[in-house]
Amino acid sequence: MILYFSGTGNSLAIARKIAETIDDQVMPLNDAVLQDLTREKRIGFVFPTYDFNMPPAVRNLIPRLKINTASYVFAVTTCGAQAGNSLWTLRRLLRKKGIELAYAHKIRVPDNSAIAFGRNPNEQVWKFDKFANRLEQILDDIKAEQHEMHFAWWGPIGGLMGCSFLENGMLRTFHPVVNEDKCTGCGTCARICPMNNITLNAKAAIGDNCTICLGCVHVCPHQAIRINGREALKERQYRHPDIKLKDLIKR
Ligand SMILES: Cc1cc2nc3c(=O)[nH]c(=O)nc-3n(C[C@H](O)[C@H](O)[C@H](O)COP(=O)(O)O)c2cc1C
Ligand code: SF4
Ligand code: SF4
Numbered sequence: 001m002i003l004y005f006s007g008t009g010n011s012l013a014i015a016r017k018i019a020e021t022i023d024d025q026v027m028p029l030n031d032a033v034l035q036d037l038t039r040e041k042r043i044g045f046v047f048p049t050y051d052f053n054m055p056p057a058v059r060n061l062i063p064r065l066k067i068n069t070a071s072y073v074f075a076v077t078t079c080g081a082q083a084g085n086s087l088w089t090l091r092r093l094l095r096k097k098g099i100e101l102a103y104a105h106k107i108r109v110p111d112n113s114a115i116a117f118g119r120n121p122n123e124q125v126w127k128f129d130k131f132a133n134r135l136e137q138i139l140d141d142i143k144a145e146q147h148e149m150h151f152a153w154w155g156p157i158g159g160l161m162g163c164s165f166l167e168n169g170m171l172r173t174f175h176p177v178v179n180e181d182k183c184t185g186c187g188t189c190a191r192i193c194p195m196n197n198i199t200l201n202a203k204a205a206i207g208d209n210c211t212i213c214l215g216c217v218h219v220c221p222h223q224a225i226r227i228n229g230r231e232a233l234k235e236r237q238y239r240h241p242d243i244k245l246k247d248l249i250k251r
Contacts, residue, residue: 001025002044003032003065005058005194007213008121009243010078010109014135015046016242018076021139030194033064043067044142045075045090049106050113050212051170052084057195057211062093072145074103076138080111080124087151105138105150107131112214112238116174116228121238128241174212174228178204182224189216189225192248219245 004015004026015026024042027035037043047058054077067073073094077086083106091101108131110124141148183203190198193216197209204224206216217225218237225232239245 001027001032001037001040001042002046003027003029004045005029005047005055005061005213006243006248007048007194007215008112008218008238009240009248010112011046011048012247013240013242014076014078014107014109015044017135018044018046018139018142022143028194029058029061033061036066037071038066038068040068040071042072042074042145044073047075047077047086048112048213049077049079049083049086051167052082052086053167054086054089055211055213056167056171057213059089059093062090063097065097067097067099069098069100071099072103073099073101074142075101076104077106078109079106080113081108083151087149091149101149102145102147103141103149105134105141105148107135107138109240110238112218113174115214115217115232115236115238116230118230120236122235125241171210171212174214175210176206176212176214176217177226178206179224179226179231182222183220184222184224186221188219188221188245192216192219192245215248219248 002015002019004011006012019026077083087104094101108127110121112121114121180203185202187200189204190200195209197207199205217227217232223232
């Protein structure tokens with residue numbers, strides 16, 4: 001079983017490719033904590049890197065999973081450039097459960113947070129071609145149940161970058177804000193939010209349980225959700241090209 005977390009589809013697309021390669025299935029991590037996965041011979045994790053670490057929400061889900069210690073466990077993190085400590089963090093959290101991460105790698109994809117800095121993630125789709133070989137290698141390795149850890153030790157720098165002080169700052173800075181003048185109350189954002197953190201009355205309201213996946217910012221058909229004080233311009237809204245809106249909804 002391949003467990004994933006995804007705001008804009010990069011991680012879901014990779015999870016699906018792995019599932020296709022090893023003839024397995026994908027499941028959102030939020031659903032996985034409600035299941036008994038102890039009979040699964042293989043468990044994969046695919047999730048984005050945020051702030052050089054695992055997304056806070058994903059970190060909180062790992063301790064709740066029911067997994068067999070004898071399973072072949074692998075992980076892939078999607079990131080714009082640097083995965084920092086994210087795969088180390090997963091290894092540490094799994095070890096606390098008596099589970100050894102057998103294989104881990106990162107893959108570079110368009111950085112969906114570019115929209116928060118006034119840049120366009122769609123201008124980074126060249127990464128799909130540039131890192132296609134890396135993805136093929138990852139798929140082959142996982143199929144062969146390789147035991148290899150492909151990540152650099154970021155040590156104190158990674159620790160500093162992922163410290164709670166900076167992380168809380170990031171969560172505050174990137175907190176999405178609804179522009180009520182533009183919001184039509186269509187509900188698209190609420191349907192895709194992986195944290196169930198958006199409520200709808202006449203307008204969308206974003207709660208306090210945001211893990212800043214930026215999914216809502218990227219999907220709003222009226223560009224009514226601001227990020228880091230910036231309007232989400234339509235041309236800067238991003239979703240992995242293989243992932244449809246409905247793929248992000250049913251989870
Ligand atoms: C809040 C936030 C922080 C991010 N931090 C990093 C980072 O530290 N390093 C990096 O390479 N990419 C970073 N990214 C980019 C994402 O890891 C990347 O776009 C990922 O593939 C998104 O996955 P998804 O489409 O499955 O949601 C960040 C994205 C967000 C939204
Ligand atoms: S997707 Fe946009 S327009 Fe629709 S409810 Fe959410 S913020 Fe409002
Ligand atoms: S409120 Fe928006 S950014 Fe926050 S978790 Fe939900 S979809 Fe992601």
